[in-house]
Amino acid sequence: MWFRFQVFFQVKSTRLNDLRKLMQENHINAYIVCNVNENLGKLTSHDRRLEALSGFSGLIGTAVVTLDSAALWTDGRTFQTAIDDVTCGWSVFRKGGKETTSLVDWIYEHVENPISVGASPYLFSAVWWNNFQKIFEVKNTTFVPMYTDLIDLVWTEDRPPLPTSPIHILPPQISGETWQSKIERTLHIMKEKNADILVLTNLGEIAWLFNLRARDFAYDPYFISFCIISARTGIISLYMVEAEKKLTENLETVDIKLFEFLNSSKSGECLKRNCYQDINIYRDDSMETCDKKDENLIEKGYCIEVKEYSPQNLKDVIGNLSRDEHVRKVWVSWDCSQAFITEIPKEKLLIEYTPPLMFKAVKNSAEIEAMKTSTLRDSVFLITYFAGLDERINKGEVLKINDIEAESKKLRKNELFNKGPSGISLIGTGSATSALRPKVTDDIIGKNDVFLFDIGAHYLDGTTDIARSFVFGTPTEKQKDIYTRLLMTQINLAKKKFSIGSTGRDLDTADVRKPLRDVGVDFPHEIGHMIAVYGSIIEGPASISNISEDWSSNVPMDRHIFDCKTCKKSQDLMSPPDGRDYVLEEGMIFSNEPSFYSEGEFGMRLENTMFITKADGGKHCYAFEQLVLIPYEFNLIKTELLSTEQISWLKDYYKTVDKLVTPHLEAKNDSVALKWFKDRINADFLSNI
Template sequence: MAWGTLTILLATVALALCDPLGQGVLHVRHRRLAVEDRPNCKPGATPPPTVVDTTARLAEIRRLFGEVPGGAVHAYIVPNEDAHQSEYPSNFDQRRGYISGFTGSAGTAVVLANDAAVWTDGRYHDEAEDALDCNWILMKQGVEGVPSISGWLVDQLKNIPGARVGASPFLMNARTWTSYSTIFAKAGISMVEVNDDLIDQIWTSDRPPQPSTTINALSIEYAGKTWEEKISDVRDKFASNGAGAYIVTSLDETAWLFNARASDITYNPFFISYAIVETSRVRLYLLDHITKLTTNPTDINSTAKLHEHLKTSTNGSCSSPVSSCVEVLAYNAAAVSEDIKAIANNNVSIWVSLYCNQAIYSTIPEAQRIHDKSAIALMKSQKNAVERAGMQASHIRDAVALIKFMEKLEREVKAGQYWSEVTADADLKKYRLEQNLNRGLSFGSIAGSGSNGAIIHYSPTNATDKQITTSDMFLLDSGGQYLDGTTDVTRTFHFGVPSDYQKECYTRVLMGHIDLALLKWPKGLYGREIDAITRAPLWEAGLIYLHGTGHGIGAYLSVHEGPGRISLSHDLNPSDEVLDEYMFFSDEPGYYEKDQFGIRLETIVMVEKVNVTYPFPDTVYLGFRPITLVPYEPNLIKKEMLSAKQIKWLNDYHKRVEQEVGPKLSGAALQWVKARTTPISTQTVSSAQPHAPALLLTVLSAVLWWSCLH
């Protein structure tokens, strides 16, 4: 085995052993954490303007601890997710954001009688610090000694006889619920279902309304398969697993399955819903279902009303044969549960996904329950031919918007005109909305100048807004929703004279970015098995980034899509699937220097079959094809650090930008692209390549391994 391969394997194994549950924690020893550990809460510290005062809210929820049916609870868990386990819940469902003030897309709040804590991953450490008031302990996942939620609660409650931990069973997936219950039971602590969520009881006067937007049919021109064909595929899938029904609980899955889109969730074209698919019956549960069935489409590309699209009557009922029609019913958790019980009473096995909420999961008798990976997620992630063509076309149009904007921004910043993160965010949105088939943004743009760029999931606001200048680096992570695809692209810029250190950091990020894009591998690998390749150029200099390297992306669906992913922190996630043909992923390494600058480079890539020189017998090889076509920042590249192979990839990539995006540009925007895509000569390659000595990384892996075991 080559030293480089052995090194990467050792590094991956070391991190996996340190983090067997995929929580991003690199150390098993816990330390005592307190509010006073936070910089913003030390004596004399001035709280930032983004801090939210939660004192009254915490007092209200604690008052309700004693009113829980069945007996008082001593702690309450508030997840980020809604009843459908959405990564980005609607404003109505931002319960964790309400109680804590921290609104990042990942994190969990826990409230006790005298303490409160928020857990979040490395993307949000800085943002959470600046949002939480001094009622809260910040638990930075991925930092040495930070306890797990269950471990901390056991430590806090172990001396309370009959201690009870409450949570809404609708807002926590069954797998997590079972894990907590098992751990708590060993310590004599009970996990309690609180059906009337405590946050819902206190969040009343200023709560946003529950979203219920018009549902538009997505034409076969963009979907590539009819909903009837997809239903047939799902039936084949659950039948092969011994089931007679599948419960669809994820909003991206109902949108995909029925070829329908709405805007109930900000940036995500979903509608609040459940669905039940049986061998001869399909039911879809919607808010305001009668109105939705008969309302005229709001999208000019949708020609059918929903009841026509689903082949149902205007009241949602079906005439015979039921199998060629979707029954549409009122969205009501109790009604869904009763329908599931009725199916179970007919001695039918029912399949629910691993991330089904605890309330639905517990409705199904254990003997008839199949709790497994989603029946839909894998087929949704492998795009059909129409979706693949749409993804490429939408990314080209998106590149046009981004390039036109960036040419203008760079030109005007260099001319001394005032630009800030907020104005840049707003202006870029206009360019995207001008593009054909655009349906808005795919997420809130991350536009970080200087030190704000070091906040991994930073969102510009009037309170935090910084000017974009020629003195600082500028990180821009943005994307759009289009009828034919979803985009997500990050580029980092410097419009002045960057330091040599900034250039080296950028170049190391670029090297890892290219190394992943160049990789060929035998079919059957998980993303966790290739992630370390991207980090190696950074690791050799001691640089680390605390987020995954690649997430899946949908086709006019979620900007973050499973079940595949490229991340060291998801090594044993039971929903993971191997990387396979026609899946789309981001390739996005980064580096973030606190209070200084941030770097991230993100290109969407598609998995495809590739040829190799000496193919092993009966083995299919896969690789990545770049889909995003936006040039990199030549002002930040130390060309002499790149290998000849990396330079060739970069030159070939930039040639594609010129050939595929260039014809859609003119004037200054075209010249901007030409200036940034000038080929690099391989004569600039250094004779002494800076790739990490294998021994150095091997030692690093050994140290990580040793620290976890001791």
């Protein structure tokens, strides 16, 4: 074991030394490393450059390497991971910590008169690149774009390849809209913005646009890709890893090949390259049109040219398209990399939320029905599992956290359309639950300890994000008090009615979190994040929050990055739009997850999902409809704390839960689950009020 770790650290040290040699050859004093991929999204094992260099296995991290030192910045949630992981010679800083040195200040403290700082523009958003560049210009330091990432040059052995999982189609009864219709809607928004080119780099947007899914990532059901839509030419280009192979593979959900679904050839050519009938909304008399007699061709509508995934090639394509004198605007998202944006003339650059992102946020009726069905299915499964767990523990069975995690995942796989977990397992017992992201351990579930279960699931027809907290024995007064206040907080948001035009910031008002704040506690993340339909468990663009912390980081992501104590004046730095200020719309799906964390003591979380619908009798008013259908723990509820309105909401919720869940439990003929369920929805305190 010791020898293995010794080799591990030696490899990291060798790579670090090799990187410094390349820095010297390129006359670079410091090199900045971001923990992202070329899509600026989730990481695969192929993308873990920071881990290959330092050993850091976490997700949130930004690092700097100089010729004789190295430092890493991470947030409080992965700070201890960084301390445990990194090799010798690295300093670790906690973003948000007191007296933490910023990344910029650290560079100037450790490099005397730095002439140049390097980084890969493929791994930086335009926002971050612009901010660094502004600061470095003030300090007379050159910010050097390294289009061949230096870490890629030193990480050559044992590097995993890009993943290439099989593609499958989201059936039309779930997507509710063909990809051709989505393309058409996108083109119309592009016309309104005078945008002739749209560049898509966000994997969730691309998967949604084409009604395709895969499993290139541990949890997000997406595939590594890029997309370019040219409204002037009608050409839609999709870039995929091992494109030609995927085009001819059998698809999981339908009896056609991918090339047939995309109206392409087996080698990826668009079958209607020179045919623009019903394709080009900018069509003029000089363009070729379809033969109107060819009804089959016209019915097919748009087609896609499929090419091999290559960030370098995409950069060149964007440059060539952008330099076309007829192109007015090139539209990119806020999470598009600097390498691509560099190719676009400033007067043509449009950085805004893209049409697919905005369309995807508002679920259609088919998507809502699919989410209702999948969440009901998952609720029934969890009720059955929780009931069995309760019985086993109260009979004295010794159960470990890691065994429960493995067992629940295995059983869940048997559910109809199950596609695996939708996120990391947040499961623990006792003091381990006090961490926002508890690690899966072999701890034994204590009968009188808090047990937290927060493991969502993917189904072909939806994604779930559900959390419940339990005490299977006799709870303490504090456990009951906190649980009740979490329930009150959750109900306060769930029962809100709000006007059209409201934002997430408008909903996370003082009255929502008041039950917790009344006893001096709060939780360091948004109360609600958006959820995709068989997609990412956390998606944009909106969030329900009035604080700066969120699930991705317990401090703003740029905290302690750009601060510059030695700059003579403050810099006008860029920032992307704030999701808290995005206007909410009917059909958006959110989590509702108040939480409690007391370090070394215990933590609790209650999480439901819900969607925005029109309020009863209100043309200009919205409300929430619940998706999760799981009762609460009556032994943890202090009824005297609940208001009449909260109890009324709970009664109405249980009526819906009873109506929808009971038939499924009866069909399972599971007397244990049915009794467990009925005990909770028919709790005495509800019938006595």
